[in-house]
Amino acid sequence: MTLDAEVQIDRKVKKYGGHVSKGDVESTETTGPDNLESDWKPTKESIAKDLNGDATSTFWVGSAYLVPSAGFQPIMASFSDVYGRRRVLAMALALFVIGSIVGCLAHNMATLLAGRVIQGIGGGGLIPLATIIITDVVPLRPRPKYAALVQASMALGTMLGPLIGGAFLEHTSSSTGWRWVFYINFPLSTVAGILLFFSVRFKRGGAQLRAVDWFGQALFLASISIFLIGLSWGGVQYTWESYHTLVPLCLGVGGIVATVCWEILGTEHPFVRISVLQDRSALAVYAGSIVQGILMYGELYYISVYLQAVKSMSAVMTGVGLLPVSVALMPTSIVVAIFISKTGRYRWALWFGWAATIAATGVTIILDSDTNTASWIFIFAFVGFGHGVLFNALLISAQASCAAADAAYAASMYTFFRTLGFAIGVIIGSTVLQNFMSMKLHELDLPTAIAQNAEGFIETLKTLASGSALREGVLTA
Known part of the structure; x- marks a missing residue:
């Protein structure tokens, strides 16, 4: 199956009578909206301690961003048809910055979660519009190469996030270290805003307000x-x-x-174009996007639990331990995009990517306290490799399975379903971790209450004597 056979492309960029710099899209994505959770895992315990958060509110530090981010993506895409890409992108960036301001000034969990929700709404615009703009101005055949730049920016953020978050915790005071996770958004957002102002020149959308x-x-x-x-x-x-x-x-x-x-x-x-959802191929792609999102964030979010709790790593070293995932994901995504662009074929990437992702996910089951360093590095790199193959293959197949006029909308639906998968992956991962840990602790006659705040127990676990019954029991669970 070739892209040329499926979709007729108008190779002249004329729909909006303007231009977009790929640097603007990359900068917006690197700011962090699609991978904001990567730097939060090492900081949640510090936040809970500083703001007196319980297990439930601490858990929602992550999900309070992901839930509105997923929910607002189709809405922001619809607004961009009315108000234009540039205006909605600027509004989304402003909301992201406002949420960061609220978060960094928070002195209780309620205010912090409010800031995270506002950030999530902003992310709900930044994530799909980066992909939509590329779809607007780049023909389908060379589009994977440009999409790969966005994916590489996301991978770079995923790579640097845990390192930066961990460094803030270890090299600043305990009461302010986690706030730097918000502070760092300001210079990055400033760069994105400047590039947005000078690079994106789109006319107002053609739809009317009453069409919303x-x-x-x-x-x-x-x-x-x-x-x-x-x-x-x-x-x-x-x-x-x-x-x-x-x-x-x-x-x-x-x-x-x-x-x-x-x-x-x-x-x-x-606001949901039913025509895009009527094609069986498109439905399969969107279902695959949800599954990939669930697997990816379920793995990434709780690999860090393994490194911190089982391997007793510090916040910075946890970030280092996550590097194999990103180091494998980023170049793989770029190479696959180049092959798809040159050959015009993508089905091979779907089959191969799913095979690799399923195999890598299955291999993670062998991780335990006795797994040596070389083994878990290989497993994490394998996970990144599988997802790297799938990223651009799913995006391009979503656009190739619809009419050319719906390509931008198909791109936004892909990012929506993927982010929805991220949110579900974190929630399911937390639920599975706590439920199974409670069951195992019960079998070992240990306090099951530990499982209800498993993440908060990590620092306590590190202080327990090596070989103690409680420590070994928790590690086994």
Whole structure:
């Protein structure tokens, strides 16, 4: 299957009568919206200690960003059709900065989480619009090369985030170290804003304000948020049989179904283009994007738990331990993009990428306290390699399976489903970790309450005497 056979491309960039610098897109992405969680893992314990956060609020330091980031992506893409790419991108960047200001000034968990939510809304615009702009101005055949630059920027942020976050913790005072994770966004966002002002020259979108599906967007955002909240509570804060868990899960699913029905039957201007979702190939790609997001963030987010808890690494060394993932992901993504661009074929990358990703995910099961350094470095690099192959293959296949006029929207749907997978991956990973750890601790006659705040127990674990029953039991669990 070739790209040329599937999609006829107008090779002249004329739709918006302007230009975009690839540097602007790269800078926006490197600022961190798509990989903001990478530098949070080593800092959450410090935040919880400084702001007196409990296990639930500490967990939501990560998810408070991911949930609105996922939910707002289709909405921001829809707004960009009305107000233009540049205006919405600038608004998203402003929201991201405002959220960073709120976060760095926070003196309690509620304020911090509010800042993270605002950051997430901003990220909901930055993430898809970087891809949409590339789709607008670059023909499909050479597009993988430009998309690879964005993916490489994301990988660079993933690589540097844990190192920077860990360094802030170890080389600044305990009361302010975690705030530098917010401070660093300001110079990066300034650079992105300058490039945005001088590089992006798009005319206002052609759609009208009355074409915005306000009800559908509100229903969708509420439904997806309620569903993810219920998912995060299951087996952790409440049992799976509890109405506290079942009610939000059922309401969320029902709301999502109602949103789909509304988009098909209830509005003339749906913010979800049903035509993009009617193709079976596109549906398979979007499903794959969710699965990849779940696997990637489920692995990345909790590999750091393994390094800190089982391998007793410091915050900085945890960042170093995550480098094999990014070092493998970044060049792999670029090389695959070049091959797709030159050959016009992408199905081989999908098959090979999924095979490698599934194999790498399976191999992580052998990680334990006795795994030597060379082995876990190889496993982490294998994980990065598999995801690196899939990144651009999924994006290009999503765009190739739809009409040329829907290519930009298909790109935004890809980033939405991938980010939704990120959010679900973190939530499921936390739930699985705590539930299985509780079960194992119960089998060993150890306090199961440790599992309810497993991440917060890491620093205590490091102080326990080597060989003690509690330490060995927790490591085994």
